[in-house]
Amino acid sequence: MTQSIQLQRKPEVQYLLRVGDTALILAQRLAEWCGHAPVLEEDIALANMALDLVGQSRALLTHAGTLEGAGHDEDQLAFLRDERDYFNATIAELPRGDFAFTVLRNLIVATWAKLLWEQLQASSDAEVGAIAGKAVKEARYHQQHAADWVVRLADGTEDSRRRIDAALAELWRFTPELFDSDAVDAAAHASGLGPRVADLREPWLAEMTAVFMEAGLSVPAESGFRSTGTRGVHSEHMGFILAEMQHLQRSYPGGVW
Amino acid sequence: MTTTQNEWPLWEVFVRSKAGLDHKHCGSLHAADPKLAIQMARDVYTRRQEGVSIWVVRSDQIVASDPGDKAMYFDPAEDKVYRHPTFYELPKSLDHM
Numbered sequence: 001m002t003q004s005i006q007l008q009r010k011p012e013v014q015y016l017l018r019v020g021d022t023a024l025i026l027a028q029r030l031a032e033w034c035g036h037a038p039v040l041e042e043d044i045a046l047a048n049m050a051l052d053l054v055g056q057s058r059a060l061l062t063h064a065g066t067l068e069g070a071g072h073d074e075d076q077l078a079f080l081r082d083e084r085d086y087f088n089a090t091i092a093e094l095p096r097g098d099f100a101f102t103v104l105r106n107l108i109v110a111t112w113a114k115l116l117w118e119q120l121q122a123s124s125d126a127e128v129g130a131i132a133g134k135a136v137k138e139a140r141y142h143q144q145h146a147a148d149w150v151v152r153l154a155d156g157t158e159d160s161r162r163r164i165d166a167a168l169a170e171l172w173r174f175t176p177e178l179f180d181s182d183a184v185d186a187a188a189h190a191s192g193l194g195p196r197v198a199d200l201r202e203p204w205l206a207e208m209t210a211v212f213m214e215a216g217l218s219v220p221a222e223s224g225f226r227s228t229g230t231r232g233v234h235s236e237h238m239g240f241i242l243a244e245m246q247h248l249q250r251s252y253p254g255g256v257w
Numbered sequence: 258m259t260t261t262q263n264e265w266p267l268w269e270v271f272v273r274s275k276a277g278l279d280h281k282h283c284g285s286l287h288a289a290d291p292k293l294a295i296q297m298a299r300d301v302y303t304r305r306q307e308g309v310s311i312w313v314v315r316s317d318q319i320v321a322s323d324p325g326d327k328a329m330y331f332d333p334a335e336d337k338v339y340r341h342p343t344f345y346e347l348p349k350s351l352d353h354m
Contacts, residue, residue: 039265039287040286040287041286041287041288041297041300041301042297044300044301044304045296045297045300045301048300048304141299144296145296148292148293148296152289152293
Protein backbone atom coordinates (compact mmCIF):
# COMPACT_ATOMS: atom_id res chain seq x y z
CA MET A 1 0.00 0.00 0.00
CA THR A 2 1.19 3.48 -0.92
CA GLN A 3 1.34 6.01 1.91
CA SER A 4 -0.99 8.99 1.88
CA ILE A 5 0.46 12.35 0.91
CA GLN A 6 0.37 15.24 3.35
CA LEU A 7 -1.38 18.24 1.85
CA GLN A 8 -0.02 21.73 2.55
CA ARG A 9 -3.21 23.54 3.50
CA LYS A 10 -2.71 26.89 1.86
CA PRO A 11 -5.96 28.86 1.45
CA GLU A 12 -5.60 29.21 -2.34
CA VAL A 13 -4.98 25.45 -2.63
CA GLN A 14 -8.03 24.64 -0.53
CA TYR A 15 -10.14 27.10 -2.54
CA LEU A 16 -9.27 25.41 -5.83
CA LEU A 17 -9.67 21.92 -4.35
CA ARG A 18 -13.21 22.75 -3.23
CA VAL A 19 -14.13 23.17 -6.88
CA GLY A 20 -11.81 20.46 -8.24
CA ASP A 21 -12.80 17.85 -5.65
CA THR A 22 -16.51 18.55 -6.11
CA ALA A 23 -16.03 17.86 -9.83
CA LEU A 24 -13.91 14.78 -9.14
CA ILE A 25 -16.30 13.14 -6.68
CA LEU A 26 -19.44 13.99 -8.67
CA ALA A 27 -17.74 12.54 -11.77
CA GLN A 28 -17.20 9.30 -9.87
CA ARG A 29 -20.88 9.22 -8.84
CA LEU A 30 -22.06 9.93 -12.39
CA ALA A 31 -19.74 7.28 -13.78
CA GLU A 32 -21.60 4.75 -11.60
CA TRP A 33 -24.48 5.15 -14.07
CA CYS A 34 -22.41 3.79 -16.92
CA GLY A 35 -24.30 0.75 -18.17
CA HIS A 36 -27.20 1.41 -15.77
CA ALA A 37 -28.98 4.52 -17.03
CA PRO A 38 -32.68 4.20 -17.98
CA VAL A 39 -31.91 4.45 -21.70
CA LEU A 40 -28.77 4.15 -23.83
CA GLU A 41 -28.86 7.80 -24.92
CA GLU A 42 -28.90 9.06 -21.34
CA ASP A 43 -26.22 6.57 -20.35
CA ILE A 44 -23.89 8.27 -22.84
CA ALA A 45 -25.01 11.74 -21.74
CA LEU A 46 -24.19 10.99 -18.09
CA ALA A 47 -20.82 9.48 -19.00
CA ASN A 48 -20.03 12.55 -21.15
CA MET A 49 -20.78 14.80 -18.20
CA ALA A 50 -18.66 12.66 -15.89
CA LEU A 51 -15.77 13.01 -18.34
CA ASP A 52 -16.25 16.79 -18.55
CA LEU A 53 -16.00 16.89 -14.76
CA VAL A 54 -12.91 14.67 -14.70
CA GLY A 55 -11.29 17.08 -17.18
CA GLN A 56 -12.13 20.11 -15.03
CA SER A 57 -10.85 18.32 -11.97
CA ARG A 58 -7.57 17.30 -13.63
CA ALA A 59 -6.86 20.90 -14.62
CA LEU A 60 -7.66 22.27 -11.18
CA LEU A 61 -5.80 19.56 -9.24
CA THR A 62 -2.72 20.01 -11.41
CA HIS A 63 -2.78 23.74 -10.80
CA ALA A 64 -3.49 23.31 -7.08
CA GLY A 65 -0.44 21.01 -6.91
CA THR A 66 1.68 23.75 -8.50
CA LEU A 67 0.42 26.35 -6.03
CA GLU A 68 0.93 23.93 -3.14
CA GLY A 69 4.60 23.68 -4.14
CA ALA A 70 5.18 20.22 -2.65
CA GLY A 71 5.63 18.46 -5.98
CA HIS A 72 2.25 16.69 -5.96
CA ASP A 73 0.74 15.93 -9.37
CA GLU A 74 -2.91 15.46 -10.30
CA ASP A 75 -2.85 11.70 -9.70
CA GLN A 76 -1.29 11.99 -6.27
CA LEU A 77 -3.82 14.64 -5.30
CA ALA A 78 -6.74 12.65 -6.70
CA PHE A 79 -5.82 9.28 -5.25
CA LEU A 80 -3.40 9.59 -2.34
CA ARG A 81 -4.99 12.08 0.03
CA ASP A 82 -6.69 11.07 3.25
CA GLU A 83 -10.41 11.77 3.55
CA ARG A 84 -10.03 14.96 5.57
CA ASP A 85 -7.83 16.50 2.88
CA TYR A 86 -10.67 16.35 0.32
CA PHE A 87 -12.73 19.53 0.14
CA ASN A 88 -15.64 18.64 -2.12
CA ALA A 89 -19.12 19.78 -1.16
CA THR A 90 -20.91 16.95 0.65
CA ILE A 91 -23.73 16.89 -1.91
CA ALA A 92 -21.32 15.43 -4.50
CA GLU A 93 -20.46 12.37 -2.41
CA LEU A 94 -24.03 11.26 -1.59
CA PRO A 95 -24.82 7.84 -3.13
CA ARG A 96 -26.09 8.07 -6.69
CA GLY A 97 -29.75 7.43 -5.78
CA ASP A 98 -32.36 7.01 -8.51
CA PHE A 99 -32.44 8.94 -11.79
CA ALA A 100 -34.54 11.78 -10.31
CA PHE A 101 -32.01 12.21 -7.50
CA THR A 102 -29.19 12.25 -10.04
CA VAL A 103 -30.65 14.90 -12.34
CA LEU A 104 -31.75 17.14 -9.45
CA ARG A 105 -28.29 16.93 -7.86
CA ASN A 106 -26.76 17.70 -11.27
CA LEU A 107 -28.99 20.75 -11.58
CA ILE A 108 -28.05 22.01 -8.11
CA VAL A 109 -24.33 21.50 -8.62
CA ALA A 110 -24.16 22.56 -12.28
CA THR A 111 -26.02 25.82 -11.58
CA TRP A 112 -23.58 26.56 -8.74
CA ALA A 113 -20.59 25.56 -10.87
CA LYS A 114 -21.71 27.63 -13.86
CA LEU A 115 -22.02 30.79 -11.74
CA LEU A 116 -18.67 30.07 -10.11
CA TRP A 117 -16.89 29.43 -13.44
CA GLU A 118 -18.36 32.64 -14.87
CA GLN A 119 -16.70 34.59 -12.06
CA LEU A 120 -13.48 32.56 -12.20
CA GLN A 121 -12.96 33.61 -15.81
CA ALA A 122 -11.86 36.97 -14.38
CA SER A 123 -9.51 35.38 -11.84
CA SER A 124 -6.25 37.15 -11.03
CA ASP A 125 -4.66 33.75 -11.68
CA ALA A 126 -4.45 33.46 -15.49
CA GLU A 127 -4.36 29.66 -15.40
CA VAL A 128 -7.59 29.54 -13.39
CA GLY A 129 -9.15 32.02 -15.82
CA ALA A 130 -8.24 29.78 -18.76
CA ILE A 131 -9.63 26.65 -17.08
CA ALA A 132 -12.84 28.54 -16.30
CA GLY A 133 -13.24 29.72 -19.88
CA LYS A 134 -13.41 26.12 -21.04
CA ALA A 135 -15.39 24.74 -18.10
CA VAL A 136 -18.15 27.33 -18.17
CA LYS A 137 -19.39 26.02 -21.53
CA GLU A 138 -19.56 22.49 -20.17
CA ALA A 139 -21.37 23.64 -17.02
CA ARG A 140 -23.95 25.52 -19.11
CA TYR A 141 -24.84 22.34 -20.94
CA HIS A 142 -24.91 20.28 -17.73
CA GLN A 143 -27.29 22.81 -16.22
CA GLN A 144 -29.60 22.89 -19.23
CA HIS A 145 -29.73 19.13 -19.62
CA ALA A 146 -30.43 18.59 -15.91
CA ALA A 147 -33.05 21.37 -15.82
CA ASP A 148 -34.91 19.85 -18.76
CA TRP A 149 -35.03 16.52 -16.97
CA VAL A 150 -36.19 18.01 -13.67
CA VAL A 151 -39.07 19.76 -15.46
CA ARG A 152 -39.99 16.57 -17.34
CA LEU A 153 -39.94 14.35 -14.28
CA ALA A 154 -41.83 16.84 -12.09
CA ASP A 155 -44.43 17.30 -14.80
CA GLY A 156 -44.42 13.66 -15.90
CA THR A 157 -46.09 10.65 -14.33
CA GLU A 158 -47.24 10.17 -10.74
CA ASP A 159 -44.17 8.02 -10.14
CA SER A 160 -41.67 10.49 -11.63
CA ARG A 161 -43.21 13.33 -9.61
CA ARG A 162 -42.99 11.31 -6.43
CA ARG A 163 -39.32 10.61 -7.10
CA ILE A 164 -38.47 14.28 -7.79
CA ASP A 165 -40.31 15.31 -4.61
CA ALA A 166 -38.34 12.74 -2.61
CA ALA A 167 -35.05 13.84 -4.17
CA LEU A 168 -35.76 17.48 -3.40
CA ALA A 169 -36.62 16.68 0.22
CA GLU A 170 -33.36 14.75 0.55
CA LEU A 171 -31.01 17.10 -1.31
CA TRP A 172 -32.09 20.58 -0.30
CA ARG A 173 -30.45 20.50 3.13
CA PHE A 174 -27.05 19.99 1.49
CA THR A 175 -27.31 23.19 -0.59
CA PRO A 176 -26.41 25.82 2.07
CA GLU A 177 -22.90 24.36 2.26
CA LEU A 178 -22.28 25.44 -1.34
CA PHE A 179 -22.56 29.07 -0.21
CA ASP A 180 -20.77 28.93 3.17
CA SER A 181 -18.04 31.53 3.10
CA ASP A 182 -15.06 31.40 5.46
CA ALA A 183 -11.42 32.52 5.73
CA VAL A 184 -10.41 30.46 2.66
CA ASP A 185 -13.06 32.22 0.67
CA ALA A 186 -12.20 35.66 2.03
CA ALA A 187 -8.55 35.18 1.07
CA ALA A 188 -9.50 34.19 -2.49
CA HIS A 189 -11.78 37.21 -2.75
CA ALA A 190 -9.07 39.54 -1.43
CA SER A 191 -6.41 38.24 -3.83
CA GLY A 192 -8.78 38.22 -6.80
CA LEU A 193 -8.40 34.44 -7.22
CA GLY A 194 -12.16 33.95 -7.18
CA PRO A 195 -15.49 35.07 -5.72
CA ARG A 196 -16.90 34.54 -2.25
CA VAL A 197 -19.31 31.66 -2.70
CA ALA A 198 -21.81 33.44 -0.46
CA ASP A 199 -22.19 35.99 -3.27
CA LEU A 200 -23.35 33.25 -5.63
CA ARG A 201 -26.34 32.31 -3.51
CA GLU A 202 -28.73 34.96 -4.79
CA PRO A 203 -28.24 34.31 -8.52
CA TRP A 204 -28.22 30.54 -7.87
CA LEU A 205 -31.55 30.72 -6.05
CA ALA A 206 -33.02 32.85 -8.83
CA GLU A 207 -32.03 30.33 -11.51
CA MET A 208 -33.20 27.36 -9.41
CA THR A 209 -36.52 29.10 -8.73
CA ALA A 210 -37.05 29.69 -12.44
CA VAL A 211 -36.67 25.95 -13.13
CA PHE A 212 -38.85 25.04 -10.16
CA MET A 213 -41.61 27.38 -11.37
CA GLU A 214 -41.60 25.67 -14.76
CA ALA A 215 -41.61 22.29 -13.04
CA GLY A 216 -44.38 23.21 -10.60
CA LEU A 217 -42.10 22.65 -7.61
CA SER A 218 -41.75 25.00 -4.66
CA VAL A 219 -38.45 26.02 -3.12
CA PRO A 220 -38.20 24.20 0.21
CA ALA A 221 -37.57 26.09 3.46
CA GLU A 222 -33.92 26.26 4.48
CA SER A 223 -33.07 23.75 7.19
CA GLY A 224 -30.71 24.33 10.11
CA PHE A 225 -28.57 21.38 9.05
CA ARG A 226 -25.07 22.22 7.80
CA SER A 227 -22.87 19.78 5.95
CA THR A 228 -19.12 20.50 6.05
CA GLY A 229 -17.38 18.65 3.20
CA THR A 230 -15.71 21.85 1.92
CA ARG A 231 -13.89 21.99 5.28
CA GLY A 232 -12.77 18.37 4.99
CA VAL A 233 -15.36 16.86 7.35
CA HIS A 234 -17.44 14.47 5.27
CA SER A 235 -20.50 12.25 5.42
CA GLU A 236 -20.25 8.51 6.12
CA HIS A 237 -20.36 7.90 2.35
CA MET A 238 -17.01 9.51 1.61
CA GLY A 239 -14.80 6.73 2.95
CA PHE A 240 -16.47 4.16 0.71
CA ILE A 241 -16.21 6.18 -2.49
CA LEU A 242 -12.55 6.98 -1.77
CA ALA A 243 -11.79 3.31 -1.10
CA GLU A 244 -13.13 2.48 -4.54
CA MET A 245 -11.39 5.38 -6.29
CA GLN A 246 -8.04 4.89 -4.55
CA HIS A 247 -7.80 1.11 -4.70
CA LEU A 248 -5.82 0.87 -7.96
CA GLN A 249 -3.38 3.68 -7.28
CA ARG A 250 -2.72 2.43 -3.75
CA SER A 251 -2.27 -1.20 -4.82
CA TYR A 252 -0.21 -0.46 -7.93
CA PRO A 253 1.70 2.73 -7.07
CA GLY A 254 2.38 5.00 -10.02
CA GLY A 255 0.25 2.86 -12.32
CA VAL A 256 -0.63 4.65 -15.54
CA TRP A 257 -2.61 3.80 -18.65
CA MET B 258 -45.16 0.41 -19.37
CA THR B 259 -43.78 -2.47 -21.41
CA THR B 260 -45.72 -2.02 -24.59
CA THR B 261 -43.97 -0.49 -27.56
CA GLN B 262 -46.56 2.29 -27.61
CA ASN B 263 -45.02 3.69 -24.44
CA GLU B 264 -41.49 3.74 -25.80
CA TRP B 265 -40.00 7.02 -26.90
CA PRO B 266 -40.30 7.70 -30.62
CA LEU B 267 -37.36 7.14 -32.95
CA TRP B 268 -35.51 10.11 -34.48
CA GLU B 269 -33.08 10.24 -37.39
CA VAL B 270 -30.01 12.36 -36.77
CA PHE B 271 -28.21 14.53 -39.34
CA VAL B 272 -24.94 16.25 -38.47
CA ARG B 273 -23.03 18.92 -40.34
CA SER B 274 -19.29 18.73 -39.79
CA LYS B 275 -17.11 21.80 -39.43
CA ALA B 276 -15.86 21.59 -43.01
CA GLY B 277 -19.05 20.13 -44.43
CA LEU B 278 -21.60 22.03 -46.45
CA ASP B 279 -24.52 19.70 -45.85
CA HIS B 280 -26.00 17.73 -42.99
CA LYS B 281 -25.26 14.03 -43.31
CA HIS B 282 -27.33 11.22 -41.87
CA CYS B 283 -25.35 9.57 -39.09
CA GLY B 284 -27.81 7.37 -37.21
CA SER B 285 -30.90 7.31 -35.07
CA LEU B 286 -31.92 7.44 -31.41
CA HIS B 287 -34.91 7.39 -29.10
CA ALA B 288 -36.05 10.59 -27.37
CA ALA B 289 -39.21 11.90 -25.77
CA ASP B 290 -39.46 15.18 -27.69
CA PRO B 291 -37.57 17.42 -30.16
CA LYS B 292 -35.55 19.31 -27.55
CA LEU B 293 -34.35 16.16 -25.85
CA ALA B 294 -33.69 14.55 -29.23
CA ILE B 295 -31.27 17.38 -30.08
CA GLN B 296 -29.53 17.01 -26.70
CA MET B 297 -29.31 13.24 -27.06
CA ALA B 298 -27.95 13.61 -30.59
CA ARG B 299 -25.34 16.02 -29.27
CA ASP B 300 -24.28 13.51 -26.64
CA VAL B 301 -24.38 10.41 -28.82
CA TYR B 302 -23.13 11.69 -32.19
CA THR B 303 -20.92 14.76 -31.64
CA ARG B 304 -18.79 13.76 -28.65
CA ARG B 305 -15.70 13.36 -30.82
CA GLN B 306 -15.97 16.77 -32.52
CA GLU B 307 -17.99 15.38 -35.42
CA GLY B 308 -20.19 18.38 -35.89
CA VAL B 309 -21.22 22.00 -35.51
CA SER B 310 -24.92 21.67 -36.35
CA ILE B 311 -27.57 19.01 -35.80
CA TRP B 312 -30.91 18.23 -37.40
CA VAL B 313 -33.29 15.64 -36.02
CA VAL B 314 -36.46 14.40 -37.65
CA ARG B 315 -39.01 11.90 -36.44
CA SER B 316 -38.32 8.64 -38.26
CA ASP B 317 -42.02 8.10 -38.91
CA GLN B 318 -42.12 11.44 -40.80
CA ILE B 319 -39.67 10.20 -43.41
CA VAL B 320 -41.22 8.89 -46.62
CA ALA B 321 -38.95 6.31 -48.21
CA SER B 322 -38.92 4.58 -51.57
CA ASP B 323 -40.01 0.96 -51.53
CA PRO B 324 -37.12 -1.52 -51.84
CA GLY B 325 -39.43 -3.55 -54.10
CA ASP B 326 -39.38 -0.65 -56.57
CA LYS B 327 -35.60 -0.68 -56.79
CA ALA B 328 -35.37 -2.35 -60.20
CA MET B 329 -38.08 -0.18 -61.74
CA TYR B 330 -36.78 3.06 -60.23
CA PHE B 331 -33.03 2.80 -60.52
CA ASP B 332 -31.92 0.16 -62.98
CA PRO B 333 -33.06 2.08 -66.12
CA ALA B 334 -30.38 4.71 -65.41
CA GLU B 335 -27.60 2.16 -65.70
CA ASP B 336 -27.15 2.30 -69.50
CA LYS B 337 -27.59 6.03 -69.91
CA VAL B 338 -24.01 7.15 -69.63
CA TYR B 339 -24.80 10.10 -71.88
CA ARG B 340 -26.47 11.72 -68.87
CA HIS B 341 -23.07 12.21 -67.27
CA PRO B 342 -21.50 15.48 -68.40
CA THR B 343 -18.31 13.79 -69.58
CA PHE B 344 -18.70 14.09 -73.30
CA TYR B 345 -18.01 17.77 -73.73
CA GLU B 346 -14.81 19.23 -75.08
CA LEU B 347 -13.93 22.05 -72.74
CA PRO B 348 -11.99 25.10 -73.89
CA LYS B 349 -8.43 25.03 -72.59
CA SER B 350 -8.99 28.17 -70.52
CA LEU B 351 -11.47 26.29 -68.30
CA ASP B 352 -9.07 24.26 -66.21
CA HIS B 353 -11.15 23.77 -63.15
CA MET B 354 -14.59 22.67 -64.19
